[in-house]
Amino acid sequence: MSETATTFRLERPREGVVVLTLDRPGRGNAMTAAMFAELEATARRLDREPGLRVLVLTGAGSTFCAGYDLADAERLPELGALGMLDLQESAARALAGIRGVRVPVIAAVNGAAAGGGLALALAADIRLASPRAKFVPSFVTIGLSAGDLGTSWLLPRLIGPAAAAEFLYSARTMGAEEAERTGLVNQVVGEDELLDAALEMAAQIRANSPGGVQLSKRALQANMEASSYAAALELENRGQALLTRTDDMTEALTAFREKRAPVFGGR
Missing domain, CATH: 3.90.226.10 (2-enoyl-CoA Hydratase; Chain A, domain 1)
Incomplete structure (x- = not known):
């Protein structure tokens, strides 16, 4: 770049x-x-x-x-x-x-x-x-x-x-x-x-998961303009559902069980 x-x-x-x-x-x-x-x-x-x-x-x-x-x-x-x-x-x-x-x-x-x-x-x-x-x-x-x-x-x-x-x-x-x-x-x-x-x-x-931080930012910015509580919830629901499909979510749960810091790859 x-x-x-x-x-x-x-x-x-x-x-x-x-x-x-x-x-x-x-x-x-x-x-x-x-x-x-x-x-x-x-x-x-x-x-x-x-x-x-x-x-x-x-x-x-x-x-x-x-x-x-x-x-x-x-x-x-x-x-x-x-x-x-x-x-x-x-x-x-x-x-x-x-x-x-x-x-x-x-x-x-x-x-x-x-x-x-x-x-x-x-x-x-x-x-x-x-x-x-x-x-x-x-x-x-x-x-x-x-x-x-x-x-x-x-x-x-x-x-x-x-x-x-x-x-x-x-x-x-x-x-x-x-x-x-x-x-x-x-x-x-x-x-x-x-x-x-x-x-x-x-x-x-x-130190936190890249996807989690990025979708948190997206939710915070988008929901400043949301027309209703229901619209805000809908956006949040989609973000959470997407993040549960990532490797970083699996890594976070594994690290928690193994009592270590997670190693996030942004995937």
């Missing part, structure tokens, strides 16, 4: 774990049209990678992601309505691609996550933050809507509709401690330990 990109780098610190580091530190890891295209293409490739178990997102330097690069934003009026729609849809596909990767995605938020950077953090399944992390819904401060890149759908489901409304309308900055208290992030860890904590969490996830 080609891993060449100009706006981020990919590393594999442990088997089955990929770390995607946004790598434009001189611009606060701000987003560009090139980044959207590369994120979308990379998400598709990673989703097809058989051995992938966890994806970790973080930012180079002192910022997670400053949102859309304002240097590029100066050219937006030149695009016209359809050109702007193409760019917006490219950005949406990129973040939907990251969120849709079949394995868990952990965001290690090492600094400011503003605008589209906030949306990218929200697209992860789990968020860890350093004490200097801050979340800035800057959309309305530059004349845009906070209904951007999934923010208006994901944020209320994490912190509640009223809290999301106050946060988005005021465009105030939320620090790491408040983010942990409200449920926006799972945990705040020391700055020097952030990536290690994300990798440790990845290791805990990786």
Whole structure:
């Protein structure tokens, strides 16, 4: 799999774990049209990678992601309505691609996550933050809507509709401690330990059956949109029935009887 990109780098610190580091530190890891295209293409490739178990997102330097690069934003009026729609849809596909990767995605938020950077953090399944992390819904401060890149759908489901409304309308900055208290992030860890904590969490996830984790993610995401309890149960039933046919389920039961750790093969 080609891993060449100009706006981020990919590393594999442990088997089955990929770390995607946004790598434009001189611009606060701000987003560009090139980044959207590369994120979308990379998400598709990673989703097809058989051995992938966890994806970790973080930012180079002192910022997670400053949102859309304002240097590029100066050219937006030149695009016209359809050109702007193409760019917006490219950005949406990129973040939907990251969120849709079949394995868990952990965001290690090492600094400011503003605008589209906030949306990218929200697209992860789990968020860890350093004490200097801050979340800035800057959309309305530059004349845009906070209904951007999934923010208006994901944020209320994490912190509640009223809290999301106050946060988005005021465009105030939320620090790491408040983010942990409200449920926006799972945990705040020391700055020097952030990536290690994300990798440790990845290791805990990786110790479990690949199929079980992947179908758990599918159920959690799908049932956020389920129309009823009955629809949620139907999806869960199909997933469980499928997993009982796997070699990993047999291995898990055998290991339990033999009082040893299971060795999962993802089959």
